[in-house]
Amino acid sequence: AQSVTQLDSHVSVSEGTPVLLRCNYSSSYSPSLFWYVQHPNKGLQLLLKYTSAATLVKGINGFEAEFKKSETSFHLTKPSAHMSDAAEYFCVVSPSGGSYIPTFGRGTSLIVHP
Amino acid sequence: DAMVIQNPRYQVTQFGKPVTLSCSQTLNHNVMYWYQQKSSQAPKLLFHYYDKDFNNEADTPDNFQSRRPNTSFCFLDIRSPGLGDAAMYLCATSRGNQAGTSTDTQYFGPGTRLTVL
Numbered sequence: 001a002q003s004v005t006q007l008d009s010h011v012s013v014s015e016g017t018p019v020l021l022r023c024n025y026s027s028s029y030s031p032s033l034f035w036y037v038q039h040p041n042k043g044l045q046l047l048l049k050y051t052s053a054a055t056l057v058k059g060i061n062g063f064e065a066e067f068k069k070s071e072t073s074f075h076l077t078k079p080s081a082h083m084s085d086a087a088e089y090f091c092v093v094s095p096s097g098g099s100y101i102p103t104f105g106r107g108t109s110l111i112v113h114p
Numbered sequence: 115d116a117m118v119i120q121n122p123r124y125q126v127t128q129f130g131k132p133v134t135l136s137c138s139q140t141l142n143h144n145v146m147y148w149y150q151q152k153s154s155q156a157p158k159l160l161f162h163y164y165d166k167d168f169n170n171e172a173d174t175p176d177n178f179q180s181r182r183p184n185t186s187f188c189f190l191d192i193r194s195p196g197l198g199d200a201a202m203y204l205c206a207t208s209r210g211n212q213a214g215t216s217t218d219t220q221y222f223g224p225g226t227r228l229t230v231l
Contacts, residue, residue: 032217043204043222051217090156100145100164100210102220104156
């Protein structure tokens, strides 16, 4: 069994300040972990993914995430928020071992103030 | 450059009137998924195909059906839409690794927003 917990439903930051979106997971197998972004009325776009290579993963638009097995976490960060980062972010876990069915977190809405 | 295409982007139907949403892909991926997403919620998986093998989620209502006539196309049929079926419907694909791992990225279409009057 697997699950994902996104610890914050909303995160509000000022433009130019750091972003932290938190994600904890549980999985019976060595998981693959993903962060997707969804802008209003759009589909989901992959930001980055972890697949058991480097624990610090760099993605698009300046985002990165660090896989911490001991803490079962995969938090998403960005040093400096931009207005265009305002969107919904989903943390997703996908197990190894033959399943193609990922599990989504409930999402975190990132609000960026001027 | 569009890789996963959904038509139409917006669909309005009447209560109880059947509706079909379509999805096509240019990625030649084995796996295609249909998700339902309601406002401020995560996408909820309805079903998926691995090639021609259909896999229904246990809690997907019988009102929802799907067809995949070939690798490129997949359809979502809602036989008798109710007001509660108003949502964004997302199609996604993934390569489908033959080794059975799930490192695959999902590629999403832009979605079809369904309104039920």
